[in-house]
Amino acid sequence: xxxxxxxxxxxxxxxxxxxxxxxxxxxxxxxxxxxxxxxxxxxxxxxxxxxxxxxxxxxxxxxxxxxxxxxxxxxxxxxxxxxxxxxxxxxxxxxxxxxxxxxxxxxxxxxxxxxxxxxxxxxxxxxxxxxxxxxxxxxxxxxxxxxxxxxxxxxxxxxxxxxxxxxxxxxxxxxxxxxxxxxxxxxxxxxxxxxxxxxxxxxxxxxxxxxxxxxxxxxxxxxxxxxxxxxxxxxxxxxxxxxxxxxxxxxxxxxxxxxxxxxxxxxxxxxxxxxxxxxxxxxxxxxxxxxxxxxxxxxxxxxxxxxxxxxxxxxxxxxxxxxxxxxxxxxxxxxxxxxxxxxxxxxx
Amino acid sequence: xxxxxxxxxxxxxxxxxxxxxxxxxxxxxxxxxxxxxxxxxxxxxxxxxxxxxxxxxxxxxxxxxxxxxxxxxxxxxxxxxxxxxxxxxxxxxxxxxxxxxxxxxxxxxxxxxxxxxxxxxxxxxxxxxxxxxxxxxxxxxxxxxxxxxxxxxxxxxxxxxxxxxxxxxxxxxxxxxxxxxxxxxxxxxxxxxxxxxxxxxxxxxxxxxxxxxxxxxxxxxxxxxxxxxxxxxxxxxxxxxxxxxxxxxxxxxxxxxxxxxxxxxxxxxxxxxxxxxxxxxxxxxxxxxxxxxxxxxxxxxxxxxxxxxxxxxxxxxxxxxxxxxxxxxxxxxxxxxxxxxxxxxxxxxxxxxxxxxxxxxxxxxxxxxxxxxxxxxxxxxxxxxxxxxxxxxxxxxxxxxxxxxxxxxxxxxxxxxxxxxxxxxxxxxxxxxxxxxxxxxxxxxxxxxxxxxxxxxxxxxxxxxxxxxxxxxxxxxxxxxxxxxxxxxxxxxxxxxxxxxxxxxxxxxxxxxx
Numbered sequence: 001x002x003x004x005x006x007x008x009x010x011x012x013x014x015x016x017x018x019x020x021x022x023x024x025x026x027x028x029x030x031x032x033x034x035x036x037x038x039x040x041x042x043x044x045x046x047x048x049x050x051x052x053x054x055x056x057x058x059x060x061x062x063x064x065x066x067x068x069x070x071x072x073x074x075x076x077x078x079x080x081x082x083x084x085x086x087x088x089x090x091x092x093x094x095x096x097x098x099x100x101x102x103x104x105x106x107x108x109x110x111x112x113x114x115x116x117x118x119x120x121x122x123x124x125x126x127x128x129x130x131x132x133x134x135x136x137x138x139x140x141x142x143x144x145x146x147x148x149x150x151x152x153x154x155x156x157x158x159x160x161x162x163x164x165x166x167x168x169x170x171x172x173x174x175x176x177x178x179x180x181x182x183x184x185x186x187x188x189x190x191x192x193x194x195x196x197x198x199x200x201x202x203x204x205x206x207x208x209x210x211x212x213x214x215x216x217x218x219x220x221x222x223x224x225x226x227x228x229x230x231x232x233x234x235x236x237x238x239x240x241x242x243x244x245x246x247x248x249x250x251x252x253x254x255x256x257x258x259x260x261x262x263x264x265x266x267x268x269x270x271x272x273x274x275x276x277x278x279x280x281x282x283x284x285x286x287x288x289x290x291x292x293x294x295x296x297x298x299x300x301x302x303x304x305x306x307x308x309x310x311x312x313x314x315x316x317x318x319x320x321x322x323x324x325x326x327x328x329x330x331x332x333x334x335x336x337x338x339x340x341x342x343x344x345x346x347x348x
Numbered sequence: 349x350x351x352x353x354x355x356x357x358x359x360x361x362x363x364x365x366x367x368x369x370x371x372x373x374x375x376x377x378x379x380x381x382x383x384x385x386x387x388x389x390x391x392x393x394x395x396x397x398x399x400x401x402x403x404x405x406x407x408x409x410x411x412x413x414x415x416x417x418x419x420x421x422x423x424x425x426x427x428x429x430x431x432x433x434x435x436x437x438x439x440x441x442x443x444x445x446x447x448x449x450x451x452x453x454x455x456x457x458x459x460x461x462x463x464x465x466x467x468x469x470x471x472x473x474x475x476x477x478x479x480x481x482x483x484x485x486x487x488x489x490x491x492x493x494x495x496x497x498x499x500x501x502x503x504x505x506x507x508x509x510x511x512x513x514x515x516x517x518x519x520x521x522x523x524x525x526x527x528x529x530x531x532x533x534x535x536x537x538x539x540x541x542x543x544x545x546x547x548x549x550x551x552x553x554x555x556x557x558x559x560x561x562x563x564x565x566x567x568x569x570x571x572x573x574x575x576x577x578x579x580x581x582x583x584x585x586x587x588x589x590x591x592x593x594x595x596x597x598x599x600x601x602x603x604x605x606x607x608x609x610x611x612x613x614x615x616x617x618x619x620x621x622x623x624x625x626x627x628x629x630x631x632x633x634x635x636x637x638x639x640x641x642x643x644x645x646x647x648x649x650x651x652x653x654x655x656x657x658x659x660x661x662x663x664x665x666x667x668x669x670x671x672x673x674x675x676x677x678x679x680x681x682x683x684x685x686x687x688x689x690x691x692x693x694x695x696x697x698x699x700x701x702x703x704x705x706x707x708x709x710x711x712x713x714x715x716x717x718x719x720x721x722x723x724x725x726x727x728x729x730x731x732x733x734x735x736x737x738x739x740x741x742x743x744x745x746x747x748x749x750x751x752x753x754x755x756x757x758x759x760x761x762x763x764x765x766x767x768x769x770x771x772x773x774x775x776x777x778x779x780x781x782x783x784x785x786x787x788x789x790x791x792x793x794x795x796x797x798x799x800x801x802x803x804x805x806x807x808x809x810x811x812x813x814x815x816x817x818x819x820x821x822x823x824x825x826x827x828x829x830x831x832x833x834x835x836x837x838x839x840x841x842x843x844x845x846x847x848x849x850x851x852x853x854x855x856x857x858x859x860x861x862x
Contacts, residue, residue, distance in 0.1 A: 068797065068802075080787070083790075084791070127791070127792035130793075167554040
């Protein structure tokens with residue numbers, strides 16, 4: 001199984017200890033598959049975690065995906081904050097000291113591999129790809145420290161839109177040519193199963209380094225939530241971060257996200273049907289699922305992992321609020337009000 | 349969304365080819381001949397700035413000064429000879445007639461980008477007080493920071509007078525000090541055309557929504573052979589009131605001509621009646637002359653020199669420019685001292701009468717004019733060749749941005765010079781745009797994308813409209829001659845503001861960009 005796991009898996013998780021990969025993540029290719037072979041009675045799943053209804057909703061928005069004034073505007077505007085949140089996660093795991101020194105050191109070098117699960121039209125993936133240095137020797141370090149980005153989405157139309165748009169930026173296009181940035185029309189489950197045909201060649205040229213999965217917008221796009229989280233964490237290298245953003249399922253959040261945000265123009269800011277209330281997740285639920293997921297990810301064929309799988313785990317969570325006219329603001333403590341970013345660091 | 353009506357949708361058709369007037373005839377042939385050349389990948393730059401005036405050079409210097417943006421690949425296209433501007437030199441007793449008043453926030457920006465230290469500071473003059481009064485009614489307002497500073501500190505600077513050439517030379521020197529890596533200065537070069545690029549298909553990126561600038565040397569012998577094609581992730585129009593970049597982006601402007609000319613000159617001043625206190629304190633003077641169509645201002649330069657800016661009708665301007673030097677000086681001194689009636693009379697005197705010279709007329713009329721306090725020292729000399737005039741206009745672009753295009757400085761707005769704000773607004777644009785680019789680079793944004801550029805335009809559009817509108821209002825209020833309700837109201841307003849320190853410091857802070 002030619003898995004792309006060691007180099008580029010991670011949807012939105014960032015890993016920070018590049019040199020400490022265990023044998024499981026040694027960068028020899030092809031890797032021996034050490035993914036657990038799950039028996040039917042294990043906590044495995046046989047279906048994709050992607051909901052068909054939601055895929056069609058976002059496909060309908062496809063033509064206007066990259067229109068800065070279109071229905072995805074609010075998503076575009078959140079992008080800079082995602083970068084800030086990722087930078088804050090990296091700063092957390094870096095040794096105390098300078099946040100962004102002028103010269104590359106092991107702590108600031110661009111050596112993180114990112115995976116974007118459910119990248120859609122590539123709004124976040126492309127912006128992250130832009131921070132990959134064209135020339136690692138001379139470029140100034142970027143806050144994301146990105147070395148590579150793999151973005152996956154099950155919707156063929158969206159992947160095509162993402163690829164077409166990426167070609168309109170010569171920097172991003174160069175990264176696609178070199179293989180440091182790739183869009184794959186696949187699901188996380190297929191990536192984990194190593195059955196993605198396009199992956200082997202594309203990842204072969206990726207420089208060996210650590211993984212940084214990040215998971216962002218629309219965790220409500222995933223139906224089998226618990227199992228999905230475990231898969232994300234499986235994709236993550238030790239020391240990497242799984243990062244996401246979602247919406248909490250509280251009364252203020254219902255008012256903000258269902259009643260106001262999806263109201264007709266000029267009040268509403270997102271198209272009706274974008275959010276599905278029952279799939280929102282509260283931070284406390286997410287936290288316990290993350291713990292569960294870490295243990296599942298450490299399961300093997302014969303043993304189930306215990307609480308020791310949680311050693312070194314870190315949890316971050318911060319709320320974001322959209323203020324019309326001002327844009328998105330990070331507001332610590334507002335997690336229960338609506339949108340929030342969260343991050344789980346897998347112990348080394 | 350409220351912004352959507354001020355912003356055009358991002359259609360590729362929005363980008364239209366721009367071909368400058370002088371090249372319109374030759375460009376078709378040139379393009380056909382070099383068809384193979386134009387299908388090649390143009391050299392790709394992150395920022396291409398058209399226009400090497402204070403705004404364009406300021407942007408480049410700011411980008412080079414920030415560690416976040418210093419690695420961006422940048423180019424500047426300027427039709428004048430930048431080497432001449434770089435080696436500009438003038439005797440210490442002489443001053444260029446193109447002088448600007450820099451507000452403290454502009455100076456602060458220049459210090460921040462480490463350009464200020466490249467200016468010749470012996471040629472700049474700070475002033476701490478500005479006397480403004482109404483020639484019709486005598487109402488007066490004094491702008492200084494005395495309400496905000498204790499008597500024991502030095503008076504704060506209201507503004508700093510700097511020759512534009514000194515500023516341009518300093519910025520060039522600052523850019524030079526940043527090294528030549530990732531930097532191209534196209535000197536003596538004009539924009540021959542701006543067009544959209546093409547999709548390079550399997551050969552490379554899709555540049556069909558990217559502006560491709562063809563630049564050509566201005567030298568008369570050079571032809572289309574030497575044209576260079578460059579692609580811009582962000583094309584910045586710092587190219588003045590008739591901006592080619594603005595035409596390319598199909599951005600309209602609103603505005604009008606004031607039907608006024610500004611007369612400038614470098615003057616030598618006589619000794620003041622009483623020495624200034626404290627000794628290093630300098631004052632700028634501006635008197636509104638409603639009967640003559642605009643204000644006259646005398647702004648201090650080093651070594652007891654001053655720069656004159658006199659806004660008046662084109663007829664008066666032509667008359668003043670045709671006078672002999674002694675008569676011109678007499679008119680300048682009269683304009684700060686005599687009543688509107690006397691001044692109007694002198695503006696109509698025969699130019700070269702042996703019996704009645706302007707000088708004698710001024711001396712005679714001053715004997716019958718009440719002595720005023722707070723008037724500038726007499727102008728006693730005009731530096732040769734510095735009397736010039738330029739038309740006063742108001743322009744405001746309907747928007748500052750378009751996909752991969754941003755306008756700064758005069759390309760975006762031209763205002764009445766009565767408050768000396770024009771260059772400062774341009775530098776504030778540049779400061780905001782460089783901050784926006786910095787933010788975009790550190791957040792993975794495309795610096796030419798509308799989502800990036802709207803941060804710049806939302807920061808600058810309203811402040812520029814506000815200052816431009818205020819200057820326009822002042823101009824209109826102070827060109828109404830004679831006594832009447834508006835004259836009384838404006839005088840009452842000036843007197844009230846002068847007595848209300850909070851209102852005054854609010855106005856000053858607005859004018860200074862704080």
